[in-house]
Amino acid sequence: MAGHSLFITGATGFIGRRLLQNLDHERYHKIYCLIRKENDAARLPPLPSNCQLVIGDLNRPLTYATSLAECQTVIHMAAATGKATQADYFQINATGTKALVEQCEQHGVRNFLYLSTIAVTYPDISLYFYAKSKAMGEVQVKESRLNYLILRPTIVLGHGGQIWNTFYKLARLPFLIIPGTGQVQIQPIHIDDLVEHLRALLISDVFSNQIIELGGNEKMSFETFLRLIYERVHGRSPLSVNIPLRPVLAVLSLIDRYFPDRLPFNSGQLSAFRFDSTADPDLSLSSSHKMRPLNQTINDLIDWEKEDESRRILSKECDAFTYYLIRQGPSDFIRQKYIKAHEVNLNLHSTNLGIVDRLQMATSIRSSLAVKIADSYSAIFSRSCLIRKKIVLLLAILESSSSTYKHFDLPQGGGRAFLFGRMMLQGIIFAALFIFSSMIFFPLTLIDRLSKERK
């Protein structure tokens, strides 16, 4: 395989990143990754030494033709996905693919792997521009002189994927909202399983002008799938509400036409709730790779989400507390140290909290004043409470960090008389806030204690 080089588009995308992480780099002489902007490189995993970035645009072949000419195989994953304009879908997915295919033909590229979608098989894609544009891309590939493989994955699940994010958001609502009847069949595949298949295809190096449909090892209705997620998130069965699709689609298509970009999703994306998204067994790949069970996939992803959510909340806490203490935001280093401290000290986690602690934690991430009110109360009545522990932890981190330690060293400035006056004023403000906070938190503390005693 010496001298064999690879050209990858879409390496910064959801699937591209994971593929790049798991690619057998040593098999290739060079790996070129086409990215649109220099900044996009930050989204890539650490790259091996034989990997080189090419900044360019699918529709401007001169930006990548030289690198492409050195390659024997292309993996084309770049696409406009999710919520994009109609023009973007066609410009990138159809026209861009056409331009790339033409360049491959011109420069003698032998093999072309095209990552398509199961959505191209839906019976009606007239309003689903993503699927329509991908179908047009498939045509370009099929009609070329290249040895190709077209891969149509079903729903791809993975942490950070748009589809999973949508499902997770739906499942976190108090009621389960199911667009349509919920009886369409799906066959989700975990991103790692998809990437494993891609790797296997690249190793086999057989580009036999074939279309492959790839799904997970379980088929089920959309409703069952959403229920599984809901139950895992909430620990109980959901009350579900079905939303009839026809009127929703009609309204959405009007909004799409006259007010594009106004909604977080478009009418086309709802097609997934109208048609089955399962792989045709005749077009499936026989592989020794054992797909992971769907239950495990869901459990893993929800664990990830919970961890991620906890990190997001801790990050917000860190921002709010740092601003409260020193009137400036924290650096990434400080955030990381704050989050890591919560990993090693389980006493800092918000479990089995009383009313006051919960209220203080919930309000304090929203405003600096709320932190001060909570802290004023805690300074006298509840010195070991959770919020005070967290702020003290942050104090310890701030006093040890290069960007913030001076806030502990330098006096506030002004003459002595001014400083004494200032400290006096700060004391008065504290007293006022303490009285105010006591009026809120003291009765709640009493209620909390009484309810605990009753239990």
Place this chain on the structure above:
Amino acid sequence: MTKVLIVGSGASGVHFALTLLQKGYQVIMLDVGRERPDPVNPEDSFNDLKNNLSDPVNYFLGENYEAVVYPGSTGEYYGFPPNKQYIFDTPEQFEWKATGFAPLFSFARGGLAETWTGGVYPLNAEELRDFPFDYSELTHYYNEISKRIGISGTIDDLARFYPVHDYLLDPLRLDNQSSILLEAYQRHRNYLNTELNCYLGRSRVATLTGEREGRKACSYCGRCLWGCPSGAFYTPSITLRECFSFSNFKYYPNIYANYFKTNRHGRLESIVVESTGMKKHEEIQADTFVLAAGTLSSSKIMLDSIHRENGGNIKLTGLMDNRQILIPFINLNLVGHQYDAESYQYHQLAMGIVGEDTGKYYHALITTLKTALVHPIVQNIPLDLRTALNIFRNVRAGLGVVNLNFDDHRRETNYVTLETDKNTGETRLLINYLPPENESAVLKRTVKTVKKVLRKLGCIVPPFMMHLRPMGASVHYAGTIPMSEHPAPLTTSKYGQSHDYENLYFADGSTFPALPAKNLTFALMANAARIADRQF
């Protein structure tokens, strides 16, 4: 040549060993010997570390944030940094339980004095009154230890309490706050001396102000608390390194000493030891044995030896420690000033107070807080943390703490003994301590005097922040096997020779029959050198 086996490498052990080595003895030292990690960025100052280390939080707070003091934390706060935790790692074989006492143990190379604050305060003739030898017997060894470790200081008003010894180096450069306090003392000296019986002066500290024998002079980098990176600040591991240069010295680390075995003539024949982390017992033989493992550990070995010999479980009474009170203060003259992190960090001033009614000497060290972690202080100010932080930074340059020390004497109520596990036969050390009945009144009176002194020096003592440290916190343990002129069991001769086993010596604080209010480390070193020199 007699083979002498020493257990422990602390302040007493290393000076005992060095004295014997210089006399040509074959010396074996057994030690668990946890090693000090190399100092990071040795040329950096305290604040340089924050700027230059890739992860300063890891350095200052520890990998698992063990140095963070959360509100509501129980237990005494010592402020030891994470890189000194190795000093307090105990081997799994060593178990203890204490009532009324919060002991610290060390199994590090150099022992507990690896974390001392360098105070060198020779005991004077009055303080040695209960010892079975004269002050004159110790003077030569004060000089010898002073030569070995390097002591800086000066002769001032405190010389009336601290005998002057030779080899005194120039004093350290005073930090701003200490200078101001000393100037204020000079202005009010007459009143303080006559009305309050209080004297102020420079601390005597084991820190070099000039280069000597491979050790650099203090660079005022502000890292004293975090482990002196230059060797200017003396710790016993420096003397241990000196011992390594003798061919007649054998050092066995990772060895935990259990108990002695006797022969039929009642002499010690061997010591039973085990490698740390392994349960395999071994015996090491020697002609003479020296216990210098620190009062509590030496006591445990003695108790275990007696227990193994005749199954008995006795009490070693007379355990002592200095009661300490921490009195924080704010020097109002320095409010709004910026503090200087690049200065010597431990106490530079000391205070001597003569009790009005008792006539006793009470000893205080004045530390002008600088590069300790500040979050434990900020959270103790009874305000919201933002206000507390703002006030703290405005007064930081003027903050200080008086560490007031009280004497102790041997009492039957305070003892160490063993508890035996019925299933395994393993023993653990039990420590029991009760403070003297009249303690509270003496403490109150003396604290009142200190407050008056501070006010006179232009300082205020913030309310509710004074701290009575638990017994055991000062780590000046002594008195369980005292020197005695009479050859009673469980005592030693004036040369530390056991009255129970002829070839056993005690070189640490366990033989001190009284505990004056001073830090005893210097006296321990001098006494160890005295025993090694006079008896061998």
